[in-house]
Amino acid sequence: MPPLSRKSRLVALWCSVLVFIVGTPLLIAYSQGYRLDDALSLVHTGGIYIHSDMSRTRVYLDGEYVEANGTLFKNTLIQNLRPSRTYEVWVERDEYQSWTKELPVKRNFVTEAAVLMLPEVFDWEEILSTTTMNVRPTATSTATTTEVIAPRHQELTELFEETDEQFAVTYATTTIELVRGREVATTTLYSVLEFPDWLQTLATSTNLEEQDQVRERDGIVTWLTDGNIHAAWGRENDSPPYYFCNATCTPMLTVDWAEDITYYDFYPNRNDVVIVAGSTGIYAVELDERSQRNIQPFVEGSGLSFRLTKDDELVVFDGEHYRVTTW
Amino acid sequence: MLVDARLLCDKHPATYMLAQPSYLHVAHARDLTGRDRLLFRALECIPGLLSWGTIILIVSLSIWAPVYAAFFVIAFDLYWLLKTFYLSMHQRHNWKRLKHNMQVDWRTMVQSLKYEHVHHLIILPFYKESEETVDNALQALARADYDSARMLVVLAAEERAGSEAKEIGERMKTKYAAEFGAVLVTVHPDGVQGEIRGKGPNITYAAKEARDKLIRTRKLPYEDILVSAFDIDTVVEPAYFLCLTWHFLTTEDPHKASYQPVPLYNNNIWDVPAISRVAAFSSTLWQMIQQERAEKLTSFSSHAVSFKALEEVGFWQKNMISDDSRIFWNLYLANDGDYRTIPISYPVSMDATFAPSTWQTLINIYKQQFRWLWGVENLPYMMYGFIKNKSIPLKKRLYHTLIQLEGWWSLSTHPLIILLLGWLPLLLGGEAFRDTVLSYNLPYITRNLMLVAMAGLVLAAVIAFSFMPRIPANYKARKRRYVVATLQWLFVPFTIIVFGAIPGLHTQTRLMLGAYVGEFWVTPKHRKDTTS
Numbered sequence: 001m002p003p004l005s006r007k008s009r010l011v012a013l014w015c016s017v018l019v020f021i022v023g024t025p026l027l028i029a030y031s032q033g034y035r036l037d038d039a040l041s042l043v044h045t046g047g048i049y050i051h052s053d054m055s056r057t058r059v060y061l062d063g064e065y066v067e068a069n070g071t072l073f074k075n076t077l078i079q080n081l082r083p084s085r086t087y088e089v090w091v092e093r094d095e096y097q098s099w100t101k102e103l104p105v106k107r108n109f110v111t112e113a114a115v116l117m118l119p120e121v122f123d124w125e126e127i128l129s130t131t132t133m134n135v136r137p138t139a140t141s142t143a144t145t146t147e148v149i150a151p152r153h154q155e156l157t158e159l160f161e162e163t164d165e166q167f168a169v170t171y172a173t174t175t176i177e178l179v180r181g182r183e184v185a186t187t188t189l190y191s192v193l194e195f196p197d198w199l200q201t202l203a204t205s206t207n208l209e210e211q212d213q214v215r216e217r218d219g220i221v222t223w224l225t226d227g228n229i230h231a232a233w234g235r236e237n238d239s240p241p242y243y244f245c246n247a248t249c250t251p252m253l254t255v256d257w258a259e260d261i262t263y264y265d266f267y268p269n270r271n272d273v274v275i276v277a278g279s280t281g282i283y284a285v286e287l288d289e290r291s292q293r294n295i296q297p298f299v300e301g302s303g304l305s306f307r308l309t310k311d312d313e314l315v316v317f318d319g320e321h322y323r324v325t326t327w
Numbered sequence: 328m329l330v331d332a333r334l335l336c337d338k339h340p341a342t343y344m345l346a347q348p349s350y351l352h353v354a355h356a357r358d359l360t361g362r363d364r365l366l367f368r369a370l371e372c373i374p375g376l377l378s379w380g381t382i383i384l385i386v387s388l389s390i391w392a393p394v395y396a397a398f399f400v401i402a403f404d405l406y407w408l409l410k411t412f413y414l415s416m417h418q419r420h421n422w423k424r425l426k427h428n429m430q431v432d433w434r435t436m437v438q439s440l441k442y443e444h445v446h447h448l449i450i451l452p453f454y455k456e457s458e459e460t461v462d463n464a465l466q467a468l469a470r471a472d473y474d475s476a477r478m479l480v481v482l483a484a485e486e487r488a489g490s491e492a493k494e495i496g497e498r499m500k501t502k503y504a505a506e507f508g509a510v511l512v513t514v515h516p517d518g519v520q521g522e523i524r525g526k527g528p529n530i531t532y533a534a535k536e537a538r539d540k541l542i543r544t545r546k547l548p549y550e551d552i553l554v555s556a557f558d559i560d561t562v563v564e565p566a567y568f569l570c571l572t573w574h575f576l577t578t579e580d581p582h583k584a585s586y587q588p589v590p591l592y593n594n595n596i597w598d599v600p601a602i603s604r605v606a607a608f609s610s611t612l613w614q615m616i617q618q619e620r621a622e623k624l625t626s627f628s629s630h631a632v633s634f635k636a637l638e639e640v641g642f643w644q645k646n647m648i649s650d651d652s653r654i655f656w657n658l659y660l661a662n663d664g665d666y667r668t669i670p671i672s673y674p675v676s677m678d679a680t681f682a683p684s685t686w687q688t689l690i691n692i693y694k695q696q697f698r699w700l701w702g703v704e705n706l707p708y709m710m711y712g713f714i715k716n717k718s719i720p721l722k723k724r725l726y727h728t729l730i731q732l733e734g735w736w737s738l739s740t741h742p743l744i745i746l747l748l749g750w751l752p753l754l755l756g757g758e759a760f761r762d763t764v765l766s767y768n769l770p771y772i773t774r775n776l777m778l779v780a781m782a783g784l785v786l787a788a789v790i791a792f793s794f795m796p797r798i799p800a801n802y803k804a805r806k807r808r809y810v811v812a813t814l815q816w817l818f819v820p821f822t823i824i825v826f827g828a829i830p831g832l833h834t835q836t837r838l839m840l841g842a843y844v845g846e847f848w849v850t851p852k853h854r855k856d857t858t859s
Binding site for chain 1: 397402405406420421427428618619620672758762764769772
């Protein structure tokens with residue numbers, strides 16, 4: 001049997017060379033977003049990228065179905081979008097609150113957004129203040145049921161009593177006085193806000209020391225002023241996250257709530273969403289204000305407060321009872 | 328410079344040798360002086376500079392010009408895909424040819440020719456390998472379908488291996504003396520000045536001993552002797568020497584050619600870890616591709632050359648490691664480019680790397696790959712020879728230079744580009760690049776092109792499976808072994824980096840820095856208790 005003929009090899013080689021010469025510029029142009037439109041004119045398109053931590057979602061663009069995401073690939077890249085206009089993205093999943101955003105598309109660039117989708121109904125577990133125990137004083141006596149303070153309730157009470165600020169540093173001063181000829185020491189504790197070096201510029205420009213509930217997550221610094229949340233990018237040497245930028249980047253985002261926000265915290269594992277407690281309930285609120293903010297309720301009602309536990313459970317307190325949920 | 332005259336030597340009527348040019352047995356730059364040394368040294372730096380330059384270029388572009396780095400990666404992905412298809416075409420054809428050649432009745436083929444004059448000198452160099460390994464090789468030779476009187480076997484022991492090696496040789500000589508025309512045991516002396524500790528000096532010593540003690544005493548013309556330089560674990564098929572003889576007799580100008588079989592590593596293939604199988608088959612599959620591209624083929628591992636051709640260049644070089652491929656370049660330069668390797672597309676079987684523990688096996692695979700890839704030392708030698716020998720047509724010199732450069736460059740950089748460096752623009756490109764459509768498309772394009780290229784891997788897996796022997800009946804967990812042998816190809820991304828690119832860069836860097844390898848690392852030949 002003869003070896004592969006020289007002719008066959010040359011044909012394959014030159015075909016490969018031809019495919020390479022023709023294919024490479026086409027692939028590069030395609031990768032850059034160049035497409036032919038219906039009139040066969042070249043359009044430099046843009047795209048939208050939707051970050052999602054939700055599986056099994058359905059994505060729509062301007063009302064048209066784009067794709068359904070599975071368990072493994074949750075993010076969506078929508079390409080071939082004509083630039084210089086705005087698109088409405090809609091993401092939904094059964095039994096979850098849907099998410100929508102109007103996003104601008106620029107040629108050669110991909111506009112990012114992240115979905116926020118809370119369940120429509122949460123499972124709440126009420127934590128009672130007491131629990132009962134069967135007590136048997138001696139081995140031969142009869143067991144009696146006794147009501148005792150529930151340890152979980154006690155933990156949550158302590159959680160709500162904590163007032164520690166993220167940047168608070170506690171100092172102690174000791175004063176020594178002579179009382180009836182004897183030295184008596186009096187120690188006083190006080191807290192001040194101290195910020196790391198990389199945050200000093202922002203801390204100075206926004207007077208962070210004087211603000212309430214100053215928090216930071218992955219470079220985003222938030223604080224409460226006059227019942228509204230402000231958010232700024234603290235790492236001055238790095239570019240701010242995409243949701244600070246539309247046509248241009250803004251130095252600060254404000255969640256301007258109709259009523260006063262009494263308490264807030266970052267949404268678990270995200271720095272673009274906060275959970276806020278207002279006079280009408282507890283909500284998850286996007287910081288992203290490039291179009292109307294997505295605001296989704298955890299629970300509605302007046303006089304509610306909340307805390308997040310270390311395990312990212314949401315604990316809601318209505319003045320009498322604690323209720324806990326995860327989602 | 329080559330002198331055209333052929334010089335008679337040693338009063339033997341059939342003996343003549345080419346006048347050897349001064350550069351013919353240069354191993355490294357240190358063997359030269361003055362401007363020649365500088366030139367050779369510069370040539371030694373070229374492969375390393377090319378490979379490191381490529382890596383540095385991609386990293387730099389990824390940081391400072393990520394868009395261009397992405398262009399390069401996309402173009403490279405397409406190049407890789409097309410290359411995969413192109414090489415797979417060769418591989419598939421050679422698969423068919425190899426299968427065909429294994430079915431051919433070579434005795435009938437050879438009998439149609441005048442072949443009775445052809446003698447085979449088989450050199451089996453060994454060091455500290457077990458008697459069982461030597462015995463296996465001889466058993467296979469004894470089973471060969473060839474006139475045993477015309478098979479001369481040399482058991483080439485090393486003095487530095489101690490008396491045990493010589494004793495094994497003598498015992499084997501006694502056992503097999505009647506099976507062959509002659510069995511000669513040689514003991515290569517240790518510590519000879521100008522020699523490295525390696526296979527080259529041993530087989531050269533063995534060939535010269537055979538010349539003096541077997542060939543001359545029998546008055547055999549050198550033209551009629553085909554020398555097979557085998558690794559000691561080489562097990563031949565019964566028809567191997569018939570097939571080799573047929574190729575020798577039907578090749579135009581047969582003394583200006585080396586003859587290359589396809590190395591399979593089937594001796595212990597079911598005993599070794601999956602990674603070792605993948606590494607072994609990678610070598611086999613590459614050799615299969617090269618068998619269809621004979622103009623690029625050089626001798627590798629177990630190969631055959633006519634005694635006449637060997638005598639002309641003074642046998643294998645004794646001062647460097649990669650004697651198996653160097654002998655090709657020695658002969659190519661000595662014959663002014665009128666020399667080639669004939670692919671015989673017939674298998675010989677050897678041992679896949681194996682050690683008592685998986686970790687030691689991995690280390691041994693790396694060391695073996697390193698030794699093979701130290702073959703990069705042939706590149707500066709070849710280029711230096713091309714500069715010195717103007718009798719070789721310029722077209723041939725340029726062709727081989729480019730082919731060899733591309734080969735060594737691609738081996739050490741392409742796996743890294745495909746699997747690691749291609750992602751660098753995304754990691755190092757900065758915010759401005761990360762927001763572009765190009766940045767988002769880069770991983771998709773790469774992933775999709777690589778998925779298509781996987782077709783080549785599937786073909787490779789099928790070919791490899793078709794050559795694997797059945798698992799012996801006394802082996803345990805046979806089904807599991809088959810499943811593992813199917814899934815083992817998932818290791819390919821790992822093996823092409825760890826046992827391809829990294830040792831490739833390692834050898835090229837050492838050569839670039841002038842840190843020459845001074846001793847031939849002999850792959851230990853372990854055998855396993857197969858039923859446990």
